[in-house]
Amino acid sequence: MKKIINSEHAPKAIGPYSQAVEANGTLYISGQLPINVQTGQVPDTIEEQVEQCFSNISAILKEAGYSFENVVKSLVLLDDLANFAAMNEIYGKYYTAPYPARICYQVAKLPMGVKVEIETTAVK
Numbered sequence: 001m002k003k004i005i006n007s008e009h010a011p012k013a014i015g016p017y018s019q020a021v022e023a024n025g026t027l028y029i030s031g032q033l034p035i036n037v038q039t040g041q042v043p044d045t046i047e048e049q050v051e052q053c054f055s056n057i058s059a060i061l062k063e064a065g066y067s068f069e070n071v072v073k074s075l076v077l078l079d080d081l082a083n084f085a086a087m088n089e090i091y092g093k094y095y096t097a098p099y100p101a102r103i104c105y106q107v108a109k110l111p112m113g114v115k116v117e118i119e120t121t122a123v124k
Helices: 046-064 081-094
Strands: 002-005 018-025 026-032 071-078 101-106 117-122
Touching: 002 046, 018 046, 026 081, 046 081, 046 117, 071 081, 081 101
Parallel strands: 071 101
Antiparallel strands: 002 018, 018 026, 026 117, 071 117
16 A cells, blocks of 8 residues: 655645555655755756755655654655755755665756756664
8 A cells, every 4th residue: 555745845746646645554755856845946066956956855755754764765866966965965964874875867958957866765
Protein backbone atom coordinates (compact mmCIF):
# COMPACT_ATOMS: atom_id res chain seq x y z
CA MET A 1 0.00 0.00 0.00
CA LYS A 2 1.31 3.44 -0.83
CA LYS A 3 0.75 6.75 0.92
CA ILE A 4 1.16 10.12 -0.79
CA ILE A 5 3.16 12.67 1.22
CA ASN A 6 2.72 16.42 0.72
CA SER A 7 4.32 19.12 2.86
CA GLU A 8 3.14 22.72 2.82
CA HIS A 9 6.76 23.65 3.61
CA ALA A 10 8.12 22.35 0.29
CA PRO A 11 7.21 23.39 -3.25
CA LYS A 12 4.14 21.78 -4.78
CA ALA A 13 4.77 19.34 -7.61
CA ILE A 14 4.92 21.16 -10.96
CA GLY A 15 3.65 18.20 -12.95
CA PRO A 16 1.74 14.94 -12.67
CA TYR A 17 3.74 13.52 -9.75
CA SER A 18 3.78 13.62 -5.94
CA GLN A 19 6.28 15.32 -3.65
CA ALA A 20 6.85 11.91 -2.10
CA VAL A 21 5.39 8.43 -1.88
CA GLU A 22 5.78 6.07 1.07
CA ALA A 23 5.47 2.34 0.43
CA ASN A 24 6.36 -0.51 2.77
CA GLY A 25 8.55 1.62 5.05
CA THR A 26 10.39 3.33 2.21
CA LEU A 27 9.98 7.00 1.35
CA TYR A 28 10.65 8.07 -2.22
CA ILE A 29 11.06 11.85 -2.48
CA SER A 30 10.78 13.32 -5.96
CA GLY A 31 13.64 15.48 -7.18
CA GLN A 32 13.58 18.71 -5.21
CA LEU A 33 14.30 21.93 -7.01
CA PRO A 34 15.72 24.86 -5.03
CA ILE A 35 12.43 26.77 -4.91
CA ASN A 36 11.71 28.79 -1.79
CA VAL A 37 8.14 27.82 -0.88
CA GLN A 38 7.37 31.24 0.68
CA THR A 39 8.57 33.36 -2.23
CA GLY A 40 8.43 30.98 -5.18
CA GLN A 41 11.92 32.22 -6.06
CA VAL A 42 15.14 30.33 -6.79
CA PRO A 43 18.33 31.57 -5.06
CA ASP A 44 21.22 32.67 -7.27
CA THR A 45 24.30 30.74 -6.12
CA ILE A 46 24.93 27.00 -6.16
CA GLU A 47 25.46 27.08 -2.39
CA GLU A 48 22.10 28.76 -1.77
CA GLN A 49 20.38 26.42 -4.20
CA VAL A 50 21.78 23.29 -2.53
CA GLU A 51 20.73 24.62 0.89
CA GLN A 52 17.23 25.28 -0.45
CA CYS A 53 16.99 21.76 -1.89
CA PHE A 54 17.88 20.35 1.52
CA SER A 55 15.38 22.63 3.25
CA ASN A 56 12.68 21.23 0.96
CA ILE A 57 13.85 17.64 1.51
CA SER A 58 13.89 18.23 5.27
CA ALA A 59 10.28 19.45 5.23
CA ILE A 60 9.12 16.37 3.32
CA LEU A 61 11.10 13.98 5.53
CA LYS A 62 9.57 15.60 8.62
CA GLU A 63 6.04 15.51 7.17
CA ALA A 64 6.43 11.75 6.61
CA GLY A 65 8.00 11.10 10.04
CA TYR A 66 11.52 10.48 8.73
CA SER A 67 14.85 12.26 9.23
CA PHE A 68 18.14 12.57 7.39
CA GLU A 69 19.34 9.57 9.43
CA ASN A 70 16.80 7.45 7.50
CA VAL A 71 18.16 8.45 4.08
CA VAL A 72 19.73 5.53 2.21
CA LYS A 73 20.31 7.06 -1.24
CA SER A 74 20.47 10.40 -3.01
CA LEU A 75 20.55 11.30 -6.67
CA VAL A 76 22.09 14.71 -7.35
CA LEU A 77 21.70 16.39 -10.72
CA LEU A 78 23.98 19.33 -11.46
CA ASP A 79 23.96 21.61 -14.48
CA ASP A 80 27.77 21.80 -14.21
CA LEU A 81 30.14 19.35 -12.47
CA ALA A 82 32.34 22.34 -11.69
CA ASN A 83 29.81 22.91 -8.87
CA PHE A 84 30.46 19.46 -7.38
CA ALA A 85 32.81 20.63 -4.60
CA ALA A 86 30.42 23.34 -3.43
CA MET A 87 27.48 20.92 -3.49
CA ASN A 88 29.49 18.22 -1.72
CA GLU A 89 30.52 20.54 1.12
CA ILE A 90 26.90 21.46 1.88
CA TYR A 91 25.70 17.88 1.32
CA GLY A 92 28.15 16.76 4.02
CA LYS A 93 26.46 19.01 6.61
CA TYR A 94 23.26 16.97 6.38
CA TYR A 95 24.66 13.45 6.69
CA THR A 96 26.92 11.66 9.14
CA ALA A 97 28.63 8.28 8.83
CA PRO A 98 27.50 5.80 7.78
CA TYR A 99 26.62 7.90 4.74
CA PRO A 100 23.84 7.13 2.29
CA ALA A 101 24.66 5.88 -1.18
CA ARG A 102 24.80 8.65 -3.76
CA ILE A 103 25.08 9.23 -7.46
CA CYS A 104 25.77 12.58 -9.10
CA TYR A 105 25.35 13.50 -12.76
CA GLN A 106 25.91 16.56 -14.87
CA VAL A 107 22.86 17.10 -17.03
CA ALA A 108 22.30 19.35 -20.03
CA LYS A 109 19.48 21.32 -18.44
CA LEU A 110 17.27 21.33 -15.35
CA PRO A 111 13.72 22.69 -14.93
CA MET A 112 13.44 26.44 -14.42
CA GLY A 113 17.13 26.85 -15.26
CA VAL A 114 18.23 25.77 -11.77
CA LYS A 115 21.75 24.56 -11.02
CA VAL A 116 20.79 21.51 -8.88
CA GLU A 117 18.02 19.00 -8.22
CA ILE A 118 18.17 16.32 -5.51
CA GLU A 119 16.10 13.12 -5.28
CA THR A 120 16.07 11.21 -1.99
CA THR A 121 15.13 7.73 -0.75
CA ALA A 122 14.71 7.01 2.98
CA VAL A 123 13.90 3.79 4.86
CA LYS A 124 12.60 3.16 8.37
